[in-house]
Amino acid sequence: MDTKTIMFDAGKAQRKTTxxxxxxxxxxxxxxxxxGIDQMVGYILSGDPSYITSHNNARLMIxxxxxxxxxxxxxxxxxxx
Numbered sequence: 001m002d003t004k005t006i007m008f009d010a011g012k013a014q015r016k017t018t019x020x021x022x023x024x025x026x027x028x029x030x031x032x033x034x035x036g037i038d039q040m041v042g043y044i045l046s047g048d049p050s051y052i053t054s055h056n057n058a059r060l061m062i063x064x065x066x067x068x069x070x071x072x073x074x075x076x077x078x079x080x081x
Contacts, residue, residue, distance in 0.1 A: 018073045021061045028058035044070055 016024070022040070029036035032053045043051035044067055052059040062070075075081075 016061070018065055018069065019077070021065060022070070022073075024056065025052060025058040025062045028053050028056040031055060043067075 025040065026036040029039050029052070032055050034053065039051045039053075040062075043049065043062065047067060049059050049063055052062050054060070
């Protein structure tokens with residue numbers, strides 16, 4: 001029997017990647033009948049959280065990511081870098 005103690009980091013286990021958050025926010029916007037892309041662009045350009053629905057905690061999730069980081073991740077994905 002292994003007697004080693006294993007450390008569990010709940011914060012690390014619950015963190016979502018930026019991509020997962022963007023996908024979840026997009027899905028929440030679409031579920032509410034919004035154009036997800038338009039709403040997310042509005043949020044990124046203005047910083048106004050009212051562009052993002054609070055449905056499924058979308059506003060809370062996206063607000064935890066710096067907007068500069070969002071733009072950087074989107075550009076990396078677009079340019080495949």
